[in-house]
Amino acid sequence: MSQFFLVKKNGTLFLFLFILLNLFSNTLLGQLNKWKTFTAMREVIQFIEADGTLWGATTGGLLLYNFESDAYQAFTNTSGLSSNDVSSVAVDKSNRVWVAQTNGLIHIFDVSSREIVEIIAVFEGNQIYDMTSAGDTMFVSLNVGISEYRIDRQESKEIYRQLGEDIPEEIPVTQTFLFENFIYAATNNGLGKADRNLPNLKAPQSWQSYTTADGLPSNKIQDLAVFDDKILIATNAGIAQENSSGLIDFSGPLPAKNIISLSVKKTAESEVLYAASATDIYFTSDLQTWTRIPPVIDSDNIIKKIKHIENDLWVGFVAKDLRTSPFALAQFNEGEETWITYSPDGPKTKTFNSIAYDIDSGYLWVAAQGIMAYHEEKGWFNFEDSDVFGKGDFRKVIVDQQNRVWFGHWGDGIFVVSGNPDNYSAQVFNHENERLSPISTAASSDFVVVDEIMQDASGNIWISNFIPASGRPLAVVNSTLDSWSYFSLAEGIRSPHIHSIVDDLRRPGWIWYGSGGVHAGHPGNGVGVVVHNNTLTDKTDDNYSQGFNTDEGLLSLDVRTVAQDQDGTMWFGTPEGLNFWLSGNVNQFIGILGGDKLISTDIKVIKIDAANNKWIGTSSGITVIGPENNRLTHYTTDNSPIVSNDIKDFAFNSVNGDVYIATTQGLSILSTPFSTPKSDFSQISGFPNPFLLDGSGNTFKFGNLMAFSGIKIFTSNGEVVRDFEPGDFSGTIPEWDGRDEDDQLVGSGIYFFVGYTENGESGVGKIAVIRK
Template sequence: MALRASSLPGLRSLVGAMALFLCFGDAAAAAGGAGGTIGVWKNYTSMRDVRAAALTGDTLWVATGGGAFRYIIADTLYTLFANTEGLSSNDLTAVEVDPDGDVWFGSSTGAIDVYSPRDRSWRRILDISLSSQPMKGVRSFLSTGDTILIGTDFGMSIFIRSRWEFKDTYLKIGPLPAQVPVTTIALIRDTVWVGTLQGLAMAPFHRPLNSPSSWTGFRQSDGLPSNAVQDISDSPFGVCVATSQGAAVLSGALWSGLVPSLQGVDVVRLVNSNEGLFAALRTGSVYLVSPARQAAPFAQNLPSAPTALLIDRAGSVFVGLQGNGISFYPAGQGARTILPNGPTSNLFTSLAVNANGTLWVATGFNGRGTGFFGFDGTKWNSYTVQQYPQLGTNDYYRAAVGAKGSMWFSSWGTGVAMLDSHGGLHVFTSANAGFVGIPDDPKFVVIGGVASDDRGNTWMTVRTAADGNAIAVFTPDSTWKFFRNGYNSSLTLLTKLVIDPYGTKWIISEDPQRPGLLYFNDRGTLDNQSDDIWGFLTTDDGLVSNSIRVIAVDRLGDIWVGTDLGLNHIVNPTNPTAQGAISPYVPLRGVLVSSIAVDALNNKWVSTPDGVVQLSSDGTDAVQYTSASTNGKLIGGTVGDIAVDASTGTVYIGTDQGLSTLTTIAVAPVASASSLVLSPNPFRVPSDGNVTIDGLAAESSVKILTSDGLVVNEFDTPGGRIALWDGRDENGNAVPTGVYFIIAYTRDGAQVAKGKLAVIRK
């Protein structure tokens, strides 16, 4: 190991001070800090869309379209599970609890994840997902003894838990058509019943199920209301089935309608109880059929279609709902909702982080939106038209940070909503702001991009404004002003907008007359439009395509332009038409770029059809993240937007299947450095991990010293608040056991921070 005396000015006094530091300990280092959190993925999804549920004791296990959650009824406690907690897929379709208490989750991909609550471990079964079947989703489970029966999109499989292997797979079940989806499986009095979308089959469970002669099939010709069987249950009247055209009971060898009120209706779930048979209808009702075969409504006007139905030993009823969690009817009490706090939707179309570190999300348009919501790191708060009728619609599709701590949300048809710094909600429409909407309906106002300048103005585009006022500005005194397109007033289909440090507004034109990049500078005189500067850039000026998807301003004031054919870098935004002002980013040539975010170290985070690419500050290095390369920790699906919280280094990646976050070292530097937070401390070497050095001023360098003041390593940091050290000296050797002093200093020596680290050599 190379040792040498430090040449850092003032080192002698620092080492002397740190000798006292050694005696009394490092409270900041002991407290931990960012250590252990760098490079950690976390997923957030909406778990409103219940697909299936299972009950064991007072614990409810729920499979949803955004992962799973456990709910302990007595304690009202939730535990959430997504890709980052061990699931192979968040798009769950089935759940079952086996006799050992292990929980089986099936997904639309065919992956099966088995969770052990005892030791919080996971086991994966990927045989179905890796099969050659074109459709391979898991639709149902039945656990009995050592056996798990698995209903899939193409048949039924039998899995033996003790051997942890498949025993058999049936692509054809008795007389039913081959390779039909198995929707439900039940074991009633030693007979296995299998419901499919093409009929029902039964067989004695002790007989060979691979023998066609073991099975008896039933279809509409045998009295079933429909061949689309959705559930099977025992009842006081015998075996009953739920179909898309009603519920039926087996009488001898034929089926007959159960009760008149359950005929000709879509019955999705059945469950037997001491009170009789409960039946859930897709129309949003639950009926109870008494032992005397009299049906009465149990619950009506549910907010959406039921998807699961359970009853516990106390007689409490649980109704899983499409998009609305679980309606819980405790015995003898009023109904309540079981739903963990979370986003209202898995559509993360647009993201923005405000100065407080709150993430804001807009969800969608054309009927797919569910309003907008915020996340402060702990709690999600939603804003929907059901909660706030003044919003006028749930189709809010863009989120942006405005002036004076405000947040703005662009709607598809109503105008724009603003949350002020105190949380007050304001909605600006054609009626109260002067917007003029599309030519066919001037009251239908679609706001595009929103951005604020350094004078407290909030700017936005008005898509296809019928009066030509395609740019609007909300001033610090809460008045509205409007601008026509000074380059070409007939071009009004203007969408996203950003503002650079020079006050220039960069605006995407999607106008079919002339797509490209519009730029505009009002020169600080809102009331004098005669001095405004306008310009327009296309492929003639060096853009790789005129079909622009996104624009961003980096930490140096440069402009980055994402298109359907790659990425451009405008290195001279004050004179963008000058020779060499626009250059293509060659590594992404021909690749669609749909979003760009810039972190505290000026790295660019770029979304592509394959995932996300992180470009270094100078663009010379690139790291790609995909769902496959991260083992599903980056949620699959299409990336809608990316945002960065510079105060924590968190990168938010919004997709159409949920939100992924990644913690990075790109944290804004501290204004005044003093003590360093080192983690983990003590640090064991050699190690696959690193020591996190937290608390750096901008552009710091770091020296690692022994307790004798000898330098074992020194390096420049990335420039932000955090740096990493791998516990090795300048020659790449792991340092010996001992106490080491970490000293960070700025280039001019004006700021120095220190910390103490214990190293244990294995």
Template sequence: MRNRALLLPLLIGCLPLMLLAVNFKIDIITDINDINEYVIENDTLFAASTGGLIIMPLPDGPPRVYTTGDGFFSQSFTSITRDHRKTIILGTLDGMVGFLDLSTGTPVTDISLKGKEIVDLLAVDDTLWVLTRDLVAVYTYLPDLNRYQFIDFFENFGLSDITFSAVTRFQGHIWLGSDAGVFYAPSNYIKFNLKSASSWKRMTREDGLPSNRVRDLVASDSLLFMATAEGLVTYTNGNLSVTHAGLLTRNLYHVQVRENQVWVAEKYRIYQLQDGTFDLQFYHQQGFITNFFIDANGELSLSAVDRGIYFPQTNTRLFFDGPMDNFLGKIYIDRQGRLWCTSGKTDSDRQRGLFIKRSDGWYNLRFLGPGTWRNMSSTNSIMEDEQGNIWVGSWGGGITVFDPDLNFYPINNNSDSGRVWITTPQGEDTLKVIAPEAFRNLLAGVIPNPKYIVITDMLLDTERSSIWILNSEAVNRLPIVRFRGTAFDPVHIADKNNWQYFAQPLGGLHSDKLYRLTQDIFGDLWIATQRIGALQIRLKESGEMIFHQIAEVDNLKSNFTRSIAADQDGYVWIGTRLGLNAYLNGSLFDFREDYQPIGLQIEDIFVDSRNNKWFATNEGISILRAGGSPFDRSSWIHIVPMASDKAGDNVFYANLPSEAIHSIFVDEANGDVYVSTDAGLAIIRSNPFVGTFENLDRVSVGPNPFLVTEGGQERLYFYNLISGSHIKILTVDGQLVRTLDPDNFQEVQGGQAQWDGLNENGDPVASGIYVYLVTTEDGITTAGKILLIRK
């Protein structure tokens, strides 16, 4: 780890050079209502959420949210503190430490602990202690460089399998709370060898602790407070005392001290210690308390899972617009322009709901109740039918159909009623839900539970006037379902004569784990499965299905296939957990080394209207450009997060929230690329790599005026181009200044181009008015004027 830290300045210094070729315009959308830790200073909120840093003047805001879109390398923040310089310091779920100096507004990220979940931070003078689940690291502030420098880490405590939770400094020692008691050692890490287990002492139940589970630590000048699973421990001068009178469960998670007053929190309750007994101050019935704070005026506030921040004294809640989770699965934009996001992937029973972005904000639904109602929230697949109804499949909860007005209709086997919790920009509500009796028993559950209906994908087949449904692991051994109709209609749905059920003949019951569905240009259906590779289904006029299997024995990368899509040339692209294959006319193509997606686990494949292939992988986004050969390295483009260790001349770094890409959707109307991840949604505006437009009506150029400084890196950008466009820069009297060639990737990248203010000889051009002329390969043109000002 030390060697890696030494490379950090070089790595971070190189990133801007790699990024010069592409101007990414990325919006990041996240759930920021899960707040792990926050502080309030001078009536300003500073909150570390699972979706970004929130800075908000209280009580009315507006909030400023910092994410990877602002330059952080990670936005899944777990902890926050401020040093004596008022620098904001943040720990993340993936081990990165973020720093934000509000005077500059520029985030800085240290990746020395990448891969280690950070749980707590402590800033003391010029020393920063960073606690992860299994070690503690130390940083020091370097005034000459105006930043913190990673120094060392300590992980030898004489005991294995420790899970740490809190860090503080007390009487010249650093103290670590854990599930194995409290560890402490001298805080002078220069004088004492904290690498040695002998430097660390341990306090446990044998020493008087009521429990070895110590979840929080707070120190005053003379007292150390420990929140444990069996009450509050006070430590001073080598003596321990335990207080739990007044506590309902004794199971404490947090402790705070303000003006010598002690406050603690259980899972749902907050207490104040008064005369040796805890007095209940607030009971939060709507969710697990993740943190609480007592401000300078003594006012209590608290954060809770999914619930933002609540102020009991004024009965007000800070609840921020956005999806209800940051782990997003399938994404889709319907014909009304609404964005739909599932909360899970195939084989995922997360029960987090469905998220819909309308013009006025986010509408989030989470189903609750007995039986499998909660499983309706394990959404994983989306399809729009011919009348604009949206069908949403779930892992265990069947199908929910939404009409264009967002009225919804469950298709499942629940005979009892459930509930749905709905949050909108206008507020929240909980409604009763009943599955119509006529909609029951249309789909099959699994062997252990006939009500547990797993729907993994759906496909509209207009040629056959049908909707195909994958009813994975159906107990009736008929996992392929055909609904004879192209749109939702209650009467048509209720008629069992409109439903057909098919077996697949290969393998046993577990071979019915069918995951994804597509249709090729010849009308054949294709299914990605978990255990038996890919299935091709040819339908005869008689209705008989002819199956053809492509498996490992045929040189498929893996029988565990995760995604599948057909392109406009007849190829079927098969994404597996071990890489990519393509199939055409009996031939299976294999891709390796430089001629394959950036990550081997292919989660999703999207083919846009220009026949570009977009691959969502576990290590970033890959694009195979239309017209290019997959065996030509220049045909591949890869987009990875800023902290990625991937490199290459076709690898581009962007402010993606995560490398774990779950789904991709290209909005053909404007060229925006929607990317779902395990840490939020990214929207790459007017994607710069492959043009999705058929005309030049949306071309935009900027900045205009174009201000250029001597030796600067300014660029004039052209957006929303058709792929293959040439651009000429001319003087007003028609003299050629510069040609931007689509064969030069530094000048033209698919739907985007850039000009550096130089002529064909590489010399700076003078200030003045210039004309640009965009010409496509088909002879379509558009033109405009630019004012260039050279300073």
């Protein structure tokens, strides 16, 4: 069922079909049901409680947690939001939840239905840091001041841009706080204060400024609270309290000075103030004696926000040093002095360095800040950093022919995982077993970097040993892992910085590799080829004379990615554009006839799907080059729900056509018709069956077709209802909308479909159509 809601922008009300027509193109509207988004929701910037549910603003979207059911719900750009970076949440007087995103848009949710009922676009293009509700007004903290948004009139009354003589004009306001008749504005240049009853708050004279000259420990205001009926100010150098005569600095007794967040627990008998640094939480009843509560901090996260919900202390976390936060939220049990931690199902990190899909098990494996795996039915598995896998940075993952999963690590070599996420074993290859060499530029002698892993058609595993002290940047091990061979710079390897390795399926015994272009300060030396003639243990017949550089037409010596398509063409991605090698010549691919060009020349990754489409990932989105190289399709955050334009890797489900897209902000999954073509029609199928025509726009999908197939649909009497000729659709999973050649919905009944090729091959299937 379609969902409608009001959008407020530039003083005019519009009614839009979900999702906003003024924000997304028609292309996006047609793609919404084809995309899924998975983001890390373990960085909680703010959180509130509404009707028994915690609503959390995270850097990966909106996170909901229901206390009673112990259930999570996530909202991202494929489930209603216009951005995955949520900066603030607030509740208005009608008990609606306001959700602000960093792009300046505010989505308003009905708490009961959890549906979007209104979108405010008047702040689009500005950064929203905070929202504070007061009756019919929502005070919105912006990068240029404070806006007083009138909820009843659905308009921004005005923006207060200068918050006192001592605070610069149009600086970010990180928090707006209301106490009695006063409004307080927290900035990195001090604290502004004004009487809300004054007629002109746009005038700087209406505001009083507090800075270090007035007694603040620091001008960087990080949180505000009311304690003992007075405003308490947290800064990165301590706390201060406002009284009738000015400010009093209470930083002295504080065990930690950099106070990030404050919360007050109120009972009938007393008030207790809680103050959080990045790593510890303290409480006091008099601002003089502080007690530290038991820590909850992991080495990889820090505290971002504390808040009391029904007198229980809750904490929101963010990642430390761009690593991964092991949990999103924690709740303190004061009686037992213990913590309960909360981690929603989903990836634990934003950046996906490399991905690989195991067609047999259905798992997508992820190399990132840690190891992750995703299964459509079982959800996410986050392998917490341990002694087994080492800390942190995994750069490459592949699944070999034995269903072992290989991970390349930045510092600890290679980890080979056998089994599934819930029952696995691991094997390690690095300097300790003398299989790989430590990096030559590292201060320590045990830092082994593996950037690339590839399995050839014979089952051998090829490994890039980055800048090795041994001078052997390319290693290979057989499928039984008991025979290793190496290729050295002295023998003819072009560079110690190998980042992409490809087995040439048209020229057996040829291994192509690209060098440089990934790590700053480590330039490449073009494209190299190892011709080993399938005699890995015999070095006498090896040849290194193939390959080329800019003299032969390469756009750059830094070759980040290499791929071979099903026609045998070699493709090379560089920071300067796209090259291909055909019939012995290096050529540049710019675009196609008609003027359509690559979306960017900054090529990051090239992968080939089952239908021979070339997926080109760049820093500005994706260009897909069609099988015949005569069609380009582009995906960006402007025309699709893709989670980010900065593309890291692709993986393909060749059975159903799903494309997994790894980015620096999460994972996108795009449903496509590009499954592996079948050799005949013996398994021709379709789904869903029965096919319900109920006006919802659902379609019937045909599967297990041959390449370049056509589809004819017949009634039980043999009349042709619809004819999709070869070439009318892309891929091998075409769709039927239930309409005949006259664009009319067909009636209920049994229909037959015939898959056919121009060579006379054919296969038959049956559809039961139910029309409502």
